[in-house]
Amino acid sequence: MEQMIIDTANHIAGYAAKAARVKVVAAYPITPQTTVVEKIAEFVEEEKMDIEYIRVESEHSAMVACIGAAVTGVRTFTATSAHGLALMHETLHWASGSRLPIVMVVVNRAMGAPWSIWPDFSDSLSQRDTGWLQFYCADNQEVFDTIIQAYKLCENERVFLPAMVCLEGFILSHTYMPVKIPDQEEIDAFLPLYKSGWTLDINNPISHANLVSPEWFMEFRYMIQEAMENAKQLIPKIDREYEKRFGITHGGLIEKYKCEDADLILLTMGTMGSDAKIAVDSLRKEGLKVGLARIRTFRPFPTEEIGKIAEHAQMLTAVDRHISFGMEGFLASEIKASLFNKKDKSLVAGFIAGLGGRDVTSETIEKIAKKSLKWMHSGKVEKETTWVDLRE
């Protein structure tokens, strides 16, 4: 039976793993992810989840154990944050290269040094090129729905790649919100039993991932790129199917808000997208034509959709909770790259905000929008990258 519960995003991630009927969970605790693994431990103790729960000795082993379980033919789940994710780095490549549909929740937290337990996207975006799909959530409902959808997408034979479902530490992880949990039978109908491209099999004794010479290697990489492109087509479809069945949509690749007639479109990811909606409403009251596009999937990156959004807007402003040192925010870079070969390009400006959990309020975003509008009217972006609310 469908139920409404009020709980934190981390607990909701546990509910989603349960609803997805995962069989093996291998995880290691790290702030602010801990309550995900604690919730799952609770489900296991209460016999609400019939799983093998491997309490591993490191995140590196967590991901490798998920790889081992996935190649043995079961659905797997794990969760981590920041340094745990960084410790997994090589294992992430191994999971995608092995074409395993593992789903992992990343509770975003800033990378040290210095230590921080508060959120930014420096952890997950550092893993940009590992061949994992990356989703960014704006509320707890989206966390639940995205985890379920991620399994369906990753286990599609045109994809067979792993996915990270990212949510910002504390802002979502420890914040209570109402969430609709659909009927289990309906979820089972939406998400069939686990399917993977291959498994270890004594009747078909292959050596998996043995040494590949330069004559073959590039093709394996091309197939991953193809799978990413396929995922880009499947994500909106799966979103529509989910909406039809459960009445909930998050917009597919991008959630657009008042973009149709907007001169300036703000682009961002995660919870800043929620605050940006309030900012857009307030700016609209002043008669300023501002819209919002919240990027839900950073990999695959919705290049074509960005192109479409830009067709009617004079300016795009990226608000990044991240900095690629020596360059700019990733979102700003990707947006510029997406538009480069277009005629009549819009102006693009980048703003860095909210690093290490610094609060980004709707007022912060209004300030960013007003500065952008000034540059839009003058026809010149005075600064490629602006750090917001920086101490002097």
Added chain:
Amino acid sequence: MVTVKELSKEEYLLEGHAACAGCGPAISIRVLFKALGNKVFLVVPACCTTVIQGPYPYTSFNVPLLNILFESTAAAASGIVAALRQRNIKDITVVGWAGDGGTVDIGIQALSGAAERETDFIYICYDNEAYGNTGMQRSGATPFGAWTTTTPSGKRERKKDMPLIMAAHRIPYVATACPSYPIDFVNKLRKAKEIKGTKYIHILAPCPTGWRYDTSKTVELGRLAVQTGLWALYEIENGKFKLNAPSDRLIDKAKRKSVKEYFALQGRFRSLTEKDIERIQKWVDDDWENYRRLAACSASDATPYGKI
């Protein structure tokens, strides 16, 4: 099993493998498969076996094999074992097969974790006493005095005693082996297969390429390692220590050959001085005093490595 004739005629290590001539680990792989059959999931990290199995799209192993990251053998095995349990598959033996670097150095954390979690699998370290696949660099298992490419004048520290480290995890079965004694190895593998929990077998696997000896001498060198007492064949079952033949006859020092005989055959020990050899002989004798005590203690009611 008592004789080689009782070994399976079936070959699961096929022709065309890429091991060096005289490779101790390759002999061990052949024996491993003959002992366990083909209902095996093999997990192999970066090590010589990455090469021995042959490159894509071929394999010379007639069992399913998961190649995995260097430090991750035991973690991957943990995931496989968990999934097999969920699928209620009971007739497959999960075997981790890793080199000494992947075991005593970079892989020790994952192995220790898997052992502490009582993961039901067999972990085998095939020890050629250096990072062989990368061209013989020093590992924690390289013995004192041995030349490697990163210890050109000989390593100045002692070899890590990995089997006893594993015994301290209170796992149900720890054993040492050597491909020069295949029956002993087969018996240990068969015993390990029947025991539930983490089983650890450490093989001393001579390597002509790295140890600098003639490729025809692999079996002889393995025997000398045992006969000199530098390598002891034993098992620790449920905390009880027991020397196996022929090591069980070597407690009396007079029956052990001089370590010099073993060193003389290998180029890697060329820089050992008389003083070094004296020191090593003393260490060997001390080790054997320890084995004697462990065996005596185990023969009584005591379990020196703890009740399981």
